[in-house]
Amino acid sequence: MPTTLRALPEGIRRVFRLATRRPRIEAEVDEEIAFHLHMRQAELTERGWTVDAARDEASRRFGNVTHWSRAMRQIDQGRVRQERQSEWLADMLRDLRYTVRGLRRQPVFSIGVILTLALGIGANATMFGIVDRLLLRPPPHVVDAGSVHRLYVDARGEDGVRTTQRRFSYAAFANIRAESRSFRDVAVWGVSTSAMGRGTDARQISGAMASAGLFPLLGVRPHLGRFFAEEEDQPPRGARVAVIGYDLWRAEYGGDPAVLGRTIHLDGSDYQIIGVAPAGFSGPSLERVDAWMPVTAASPDRINHFIGDHSWWEVRGASWLSLVGRIAPGVSEEQAEAELALLYPRILMSGPDGRTAERVERQSPHVVLGGIQADRGPDRSPGARVATALLGVSALVLVIACANLGNLLLARAARRRREIAVRVALGVGRGRLIRQLLLESVLLALVGGVAALLVAHWGGNVVRTVLLPDVAWGETLADGRVMLFTMLAALVTGVLAGLVPALLATAPSLAGTLKSGSRDGGGRRARTRTILLVVQGALSVVLLVGAGLFVRSLINVGRVELGFEPERVQVVDADVFGAGYQPAQSAAIYDQLLTQVSSMPGVDAAAVVLTVPFRTVWDIDLRLPGRDSIPLMPGGAPLFNAVTPDYFRTVGTPFNQGRSFTAADRAGSEQVAIVSQSTARILWPAGDAIGQCIHTTDESDAPCTTVIGVVGDVQWNDLRGEPRHQIYVPLAQQVTGPPMRTLLVRPSGDPRSLDAALRQAVQEVAPNVAYTPVTPLLDGVEPQLRPWRMGATMFTAFGVLALIIAAVGLYSVLAYSVAQRAHELGVRVALGASTNDVLRLVVGSGLRVTAAGVVVGVVAALLLGGRIEPLLYDVGARDPVVIGSVAGILLLVAAVASLLPAIRAARVDPNRALRSD
């Protein structure tokens, strides 16, 4: 047995990572071989070999040294790697067990943290899911979405204001398709409501028209059957074939594959079902579609009556289709826009209703390309803008939760100072300790992340259905992207929240700690905790100010003087043209309908109108005799409506001056008009509007239309809309505008009580009409309220969440510091401090930190205000009422949160406090 003197124990070598270094392995192998050769040589010389011969023989017997040493080194490196991995894994498992044990020993702490994180991360996951669908991801089933673009027209209106339009005429589409070289293909589509079935069995679905090329352009394949063929989609009249949506197929036809070839009755015509779209397919937008019809089959029914004698596929003046294109390979968006900048004006100038070069020049229309994602591009919805802002807001909530966790961990780490110091003294490396502490926060965050998925699932459903109901969300639960986002957010949260406390807790200042015990908090730690509290307070202020601003906006929006009473009125929309009636018949039908409905029991008033507020718009060129031009209002061209006598009573628009229309205002009698209050004030500042002469058509020799009355202003199309001139004429005298008709009914009791009777009345008067939607006039207003409602709801939810988290944070830090200062407080009490003194001391320190947070937060809110100002309604981002109340609320909550620890502090028994430790 050789005398083995162990130079370096394996364990120590591993701790210092010596063996892991490559040079070390090489040196050992070399040394081992050298030893062998030396021994062999010595043996041989002893047996009488000469030195040289012995060396040669030893080397011969060993073989190729370079070869063998390389082979040995390779093996050793593999071995060391293996050892390191298994060692790391073992350490990790040990730490994990240790951490889990520690967390289970403090269930209140653990559950509190996990809940906080679940809410914080869940809020983010919820908003991410929404923004992802609206802004990041292309609609389902769109292949290679990067090269698919929506086309918009940016043009100057007659009033000189540039606006973005998203609708095109069929002629524009056909010409761009034929002439543009920049696109592999372009296609059109349009989604609206359709009636499915006939008579009383009919119901309303979401119908879409699409050009045959849309489906191959997007790259979608039918679930069953086929999409339209080009030859089925040719003007003047395409084939009556339909592709039904997946959901409709399941619901109506029980998912029966034999549905192909069957007939579906849509908007008064029979269509043959030729295909079923794949699940979740909603075309290039996110509007749900139940049935697709060829654009050339559905368009004539919808627009023929608007365009007079022109062929619907040739007019440029009527725009009802959205346009989408797949850009050709190698063509940039700029090149495509440049090509269209030349092409599009030329298209507008040709055709049966081609515009003059001067008019096109004046409008200077530019085609712009936008992303295919639902809310990218020039006309993003307010909902998407609010959702994006809310994603930022939810991130703030997470930062607060993160700061809170950091604070709690700091307090915990401080409590464990002695334990940590002992472990360091025992030789546990700082890296290992940091890893252990980080493991704790990451573990908490990951568990929180899993819980956050539940929050996101639930919260996402609420937001989707309540706040953004118009979007076809498609699959929701099994959303891998949201899941990935959530777990990543959890991981980052865990590392961020744990890192600073871990670094501070393991800072090398041990000797002192071991001696002084755990009482002294340490200056750096105390400062970090204070900073975290201030940050939490400040962010809470920012969020609550945001919440306050949105709530005020919502209140203001709700209080907007619409100038009519949408909650009292039902809209009866009998689609007489779709049912095949001619304009003359339509007028008679509506006359009869009005007579019948007006005498119905329970009807206060009823009227037939050309346009309906918040649904349809018709504008005109208003001219006054003797004036070259009239002063326009900022909202745009004058609004025009033709109404029956009872209109103003029906919708509740108040009369200011003059008289209303009567049955005597017929075709052929003196032409009369009623104008809005603002129109009267601007056009005739002297207040003598009654009796003035206006012209509502372009014909220069037309007789005067005499103003006979003035009514209140109406917010016609937009809650935030700028005022516009408003002109009403009797329906019987209507000489301009399309023959569209809608019946408005004001029931005396419950607005919805007459719906069935109204539908029945339409059936009697116009039996061919497939389905008559009867909807509250409010339905038009409601979607415009949604962004504010969403902003107010979510901001408030997030703000309150932030406030709770921050309050818990403040409470826990104060409670901890009271426990830490028990000794000092004991001394104070022993020296005669009263209960009140102690209370004031503790609550005061809580309020001081909070006040600092409020100051920082208010400054931040003032700075950030500009960013959400465009989303607000009639309230400045620096609203003093909101900021003042938020500051008050925060201080109040802080006082309450401080009170509990303060009371505990006041109960400190000086005897025990002084004796312990």
Place this chain on the structure above:
Amino acid sequence: MPPETDLELLKGTLDVLVLKSLIWGPRHGYAVARWIEEATHGALSIEEGALYHALHRLEKRGWVTGEWGLSDANRRAKYYALTSAGRDQLAAKTVTWTRYAEAVFAALRTV
């Protein structure tokens, strides 16, 4: 170097011999080489490099451990020792080898 198929057989042989050489306690590579020489009466003519290769291979598999110590001549040397896994392995290999050798021997004896 022997051809491939012989090499595999040789590796197995070498492994079992190296393990065997360590059952009396830790030895450095040279001592292992000497023991094999003597035990096989020099019949196993292999390059000694292959022997070290085997030692490192066995160390990686956890059948032996290697530690540095001082030799009789007061020189640093790497000593190999059997682990309990190595002991099990040796026992298993010994059985297989004996059976194998007996089978071959019996086969060759038949006329």
